[in-house]
Amino acid sequence: MTKIVALALQIVPGDARPIFRQIVDGIREDIANGKLPVGSKLPSVRGLAMQLTVNANTIAKAYNELVCQGLLESHKGLGMFIAKPTQLLSDEAQENCLKAAIASFNNAVMYLDYSAEEMTEQLLNELKKLNRD
Amino acid sequence: MTKIVALALQIVPGDARPIFRQIVDGIREDIANGKLPVGSKLPSVRGLAMQLTVNANTIAKAYNELVCQGLLESHKGLGMFIAKPTQLLSDEAQENCLKAAIASFNNAVMYLDYSAEEMTEQLLNELKKLNRD
Amino acid sequence: MTKIVALALQIVPGDARPIFRQIVDGIREDIANGKLPVGSKLPSVRGLAMQLTVNANTIAKAYNELVCQGLLESHKGLGMFIAKPTQLLSDEAQENCLKAAIASFNNAVMYLDYSAEEMTEQLLNELKKLNRD
Amino acid sequence: MTKIVALALQIVPGDARPIFRQIVDGIREDIANGKLPVGSKLPSVRGLAMQLTVNANTIAKAYNELVCQGLLESHKGLGMFIAKPTQLLSDEAQENCLKAAIASFNNAVMYLDYSAEEMTEQLLNELKKLNRD
DNA sequence: GTGGTCTAGACCACT
DNA sequence: GTGGTCTAGACCACA
CATH class of the missing domain: 1.10.10.10 (Winged helix-like DNA-binding domain superfamily/Winged helix DNA-binding domain)
Known part of the structure; x- marks a missing residue:
C-alpha cells in the first residue's frame, strides 16, 4: 500500500x-x-x-x-x-548541468568578501546535509 | 588614457x-x-x-x-x-547572497550522479581560476 | 491580511x-x-x-x-x-552616502543667511520627526 | 588692480x-x-x-x-x-531653499544606521569648516 | 489580474 | 557623439 x-x-x-x-x-x-x-x-x-x-x-x-x-x-x-528514480540525463548532459550550476554560482558570489575555500566549505556542508537527512 | x-x-x-x-x-x-x-x-x-x-x-x-x-x-x-571595486553590501546582505547561491546550486545539482566532494572540488577549481586570471 | x-x-x-x-x-x-x-x-x-x-x-x-x-x-x-527593513549597505557605503548628502546640503545652503547652527537645528528637528512618526 | x-x-x-x-x-x-x-x-x-x-x-x-x-x-x-555679493533671494525663497535642502538630505540618509545626532554633528562640522577656511 | 521584458522612437542633458 | 528619461504598445510569466 x-x-x-x-x-x-x-x-x-x-x-x-x-x-x-x-x-x-x-x-x-x-x-x-x-x-x-x-x-x-x-x-x-x-x-x-x-x-x-x-x-x-x-x-x-x-x-x-x-x-x-x-x-x-x-x-x-x-x-x-x-516516481521510481530513472536517470534521464546522459553523462554529457549531466556535465553541462554541473558546469552551468558552477558558472551561475560563480557569478552570484564573485564579488563577495569570502574566500573560495570558505564558500566551498559552506556549500559542501549543505550538500552533505541534504544527503544525510 | x-x-x-x-x-x-x-x-x-x-x-x-x-x-x-x-x-x-x-x-x-x-x-x-x-x-x-x-x-x-x-x-x-x-x-x-x-x-x-x-x-x-x-x-x-x-x-x-x-x-x-x-x-x-x-x-x-x-x-x-x-569603476574602482568596493564592497557595497553589508555583511548580512553578503551572507544572504551566499546562502541563496548555495540553495540554488544545491537544487540544480541535487539529482546528478556526482558526489558532494566531486562537485565542490570542481567548483573550487573554477573559483580559484577566476582569482588567478 | x-x-x-x-x-x-x-x-x-x-x-x-x-x-x-x-x-x-x-x-x-x-x-x-x-x-x-x-x-x-x-x-x-x-x-x-x-x-x-x-x-x-x-x-x-x-x-x-x-x-x-x-x-x-x-x-x-x-x-x-x-519589505522587511534590513541594512543592505556596507559601513563604507553608508559613510560615502552620508558624505555625499552632506556635501550636497552644504552646496545648496552655502549662500543662505542662516547660521550653521540654525540650519543644523532645523535639520535635526526634521530627522527626529521622521523617527517619531 | x-x-x-x-x-x-x-x-x-x-x-x-x-x-x-x-x-x-x-x-x-x-x-x-x-x-x-x-x-x-x-x-x-x-x-x-x-x-x-x-x-x-x-x-x-x-x-x-x-x-x-x-x-x-x-x-x-x-x-x-x-561679483560683489548681493542677496537675491527673498526671505521666503531662502526658507524654501533650506527646506528643500533638508528634505533632500533627509531622503538620502533616511535608511542609514546613523543617529540623527551623529549626522547633524558631522554636518555641522562641515558647515563650520567652510566658514572658517 | 499581477509584474517583467523588449521594441521603436522621441526628446533632453552633457561633452 | 555620449547616457538618461519617457512614451506607446506588444508579448510573456505568474497567480
Whole structure:
C-alpha cells in the first residue's frame, strides 16, 4: 500500500522565487532527503492549495513541472505519486548541468568578501546535509 | 588614457535568462577575469545595441544594473567606465547572497550522479581560476 | 491580511527631478513615515500609472529601483509589497552616502543667511520627526 | 588692480556629478571660503579648459551658471570676475531653499544606521569648516 | 489580474 | 557623439 504523506512545505513571502518554484524546489528536496519515498502519494492539487492557501493552478503548475522532470507520476483518478528514480540525463548532459550550476554560482558570489575555500566549505556542508537527512 | 575595450559578449536566444541579464552576467565575468580593467571605457549604449542587434534600452537597462551593483560608472556625454571595486553590501546582505547561491546550486545539482566532494572540488577549481586570471 | 494602501504621491512637472525619482522619493518618505507598514501592498504598476497619468514603464522603473534598495518586494502575479527593513549597505557605503548628502546640503545652503547652527537645528528637528512618526 | 587667481579645482572621475557641476560647486566653495575674493579675475574659458583637460564648452556652461547665480560677472573683453555679493533671494525663497535642502538630505540618509545626532554633528562640522577656511 | 521584458522612437542633458 | 528619461504598445510569466 502506498503511504500518504503530508508535505511540510512552507511558502515564504520574502522569497525571491515565484510560489510554484518554491513548491517545486521544496518537493525536490523532500524527495532527495528521503522524506518522500518512491510510491508515496502526494496531497491532491486542491488539498495542497487549501493547505498553503495558494491558487490551485499554482499547485498544478508545480506538479506538472515535477512530472516533466520525471520525479512525479500522475495516475489518473488516483493522484500524484513519487516516481521510481530513472536517470534521464546522459553523462554529457549531466556535465553541462554541473558546469552551468558552477558558472551561475560563480557569478552570484564573485564579488563577495569570502574566500573560495570558505564558500566551498559552506556549500559542501549543505550538500552533505541534504544527503544525510 | 583609458583603454577602449571590445566586448566578446554573446546573446544566446535559447537561454532562460532575459537578454539584459545575459549582458550583466557577461560583463561581470569579464571584469572578474581582468579582461575589463578599472577605468576601461565600455562600448556605448547604442554601439553595443547595434553589435548585439538588440534595442538600446535593453543595453541601458543592463548598464544601469551594473551601476547599481557598483561595477560601472556612468558619465553623461563621456560613456560608461569600469569603476574602482568596493564592497557595497553589508555583511548580512553578503551572507544572504551566499546562502541563496548555495540553495540554488544545491537544487540544480541535487539529482546528478556526482558526489558532494566531486562537485565542490570542481567548483573550487573554477573559483580559484577566476582569482588567478 | 495585507493592507492595500493608496499613495498620496504628487508628480510636480516643474520639479528638477525626473518623474520616476519623484515617485521613488515619495514612497521612501511614506515608508519612513510609517504610512506604508511592512507587508502593505502597493498600487499596481498599471494602476498607479493611470492615477498619476504617466507611462507604466516609468512606474515599473521606480518600483524596480526601490526593490534594488531593499525597500520593496516584487511578486509576479501578486503585486509589490513593502519589505522587511534590513541594512543592505556596507559601513563604507553608508559613510560615502552620508558624505555625499552632506556635501550636497552644504552646496545648496552655502549662500543662505542662516547660521550653521540654525540650519543644523532645523535639520535635526526634521530627522527626529521622521523617527517619531 | 584685480588679483588673478589660479583655481585649484579638481575633476574627480568617480564623482557622480557631471563635470560642469563639479566646476560650479568647486568655484562656489572657493568663493565661500574666501579663496576667491570679490573682484578676482578667473582663468579664461580656454585656459581653464586646458588646465582641466575638459571641453571648453563645459567650462563656458559652468561660468554661465555662476553668472546666473549672481556669483560671477562677465566683463566683455576682460574676462570673468567674482561679483560683489548681493542677496537675491527673498526671505521666503531662502526658507524654501533650506527646506528643500533638508528634505533632500533627509531622503538620502533616511535608511542609514546613523543617529540623527551623529549626522547633524558631522554636518555641522562641515558647515563650520567652510566658514572658517 | 499581477509584474517583467523588449521594441521603436522621441526628446533632453552633457561633452 | 555620449547616457538618461519617457512614451506607446506588444508579448510573456505568474497567480
